[in-house]
Amino acid sequence: MTDATPTTTIRVGGDAPYDVLVGRGLVRELPGLLPPQAKKVLIVHAPTLGRKANDVRETLIEAGYEAIIAEVPDAEDAKRVEVAAFCWQVLGQADFTRTDVVLGLGGGAITDLAGFVAATWLRGVALVQIPTSVLGMVDASVGGKTGINTAEGKNLVGAFHPPIAVLADLDHLDTLSKNEILAGFAEIVKAGFIAEPEILDIIEADVDRATDPATAEFRRVVELSIALKARVVGEDLTEQGLREILNYGHTLGHAVEHAERYQWRHGAAVSVGMVFAAELARLTGRLSDEAVDRHRRILESLTLPVSYPLGRWNTLLATMQRDKKARAGMLRFIVLDEIGKPVVLQGPDQSLLFAAYQEIGS
Template identity: 75%
Template structure:
């Protein structure tokens, strides 16, 4: 624990307090975070983590009855059939409200594991152990759980805070480079909406900023986690402040849907952030220099900043169905400046189209 950073999440809206632990080589401390009364633990994991999940099972087996649930990779996991598979395991092994789930994997894994925990017996404890950058700084922390449907992403879900979150940065050392860069889109988002130091770190040396073994990487990730911890602590069920976390996500989710979830979330959100910046520029809120900075930072991370021109009608239709819309009104988080997010509600369709032309390829 000597090299462990503990980031507290202070609960509101009925959410209990919990902590996010960040460090290197701390996976072995996960038992310290499980509920004291737990007797059974289900580890929900993706196929690529089978061996690590088995080792974790063995480490915990002297104190708990531990079961494994291997689920499909990436967005293929976030289906009601996968949730039903996990419910079946919990039912057949008599999991009670005192028992717990460990979500061990990327953002899709932590999303589905959290949803299963939220719905089994109307809620049992979950300890999230994210294994990707995206999951560490975003998906595993806020307690928004969900599954996808044919109509869109995360349209079925629940707010269910984790019992704790453990981010072992060593788990990222073997992650493919493109996975780290895609995850860094959410770190960049934190920089633009609240933590400008992140942008400075990336601009100073993109290679070091995205190397999991460096102090720069850890600093950027901890800043992003701390930002999300503050926001979700103040507004757990997204009644106001938490909405700023949707920066880049309105168009980003529409792109993911258009790509049948074959794109990395971060790649879609990167384009969504540039689109939101262009919207803010066209409404006179954001200076050209900040819009240019979006492209410069994202380009340095090899993240996309444009999308095909002919896809606009499909994207617009999908955005209108998005859960972030209010009635018939689309809502976008935009910036009035760096670290000054605001809401743009019901923009004219011609404005939306004009902004899209600025990112169209």
């Protein structure tokens, strides 16, 4: 696949600014983005990306770096302390120093893991992310949140550790199945509902073109999503305020992922979570019936789920109460006053939560 348009550079500000490059054929840019004192790079990748990892390795070797590959499990199976320990072992045996680099090549789970490994090795080494999924490009690789899962919940162990660069190379998406692409669109839809309604308009106008990596519409929604996240995390890296809006749909969504033992895709769980948050906003008089219906229409057009079994509520509630977004024992939800206007709903009554859940129950 070729792309006549030039590479787009999206700047993430803050105390440790970096660029997200969006385009095609971006691996050639990698050596020029590494710190001048770096000598070694660890490439962390999933099993299905062995060929791409070798291509990255060859590019680095040609540029004079020592490049080492660490293959880890795919998806959420990568986000375990045992896998992080394996990566630490590789780094130790290869004598990686504070001036060397960890590179994450894969979907959101791989970039989360690679980021956590980089944050914790020698109290922090340089990190480069090369996301290979829609979710990874628009969400996980940007913003410096890193983490692994525990038996008690998702991402409960982690660190804020921004990368020095992100290469969102659209070439990596050309071989993905349609289902893989659609699973990543929940985070794009989220960006549309909380701040970028143009995204919603593009999807509603032609869902097939919006979800085709070869089209200008696809690139537009990806770039809008990345730019939104860049603006938010540039102002609030450690989630003390503004960054919370990026959790739209995630409080219940993470509980669904935990209930499903991470066998559900992240996007599917967040899709259910967004409809729940919309119903919660409607019940508190914030959101119109039409706005809630729009959530369902758009998500269903992407074949994403909008309901969850009624009998699972108690399990989900217990998990949400352990969620890292809860504060002083009170649950916090991002809801909408209207489309494009997210607010925090803190400590809602459990009867209200259950009423909202009944609206999405199946």
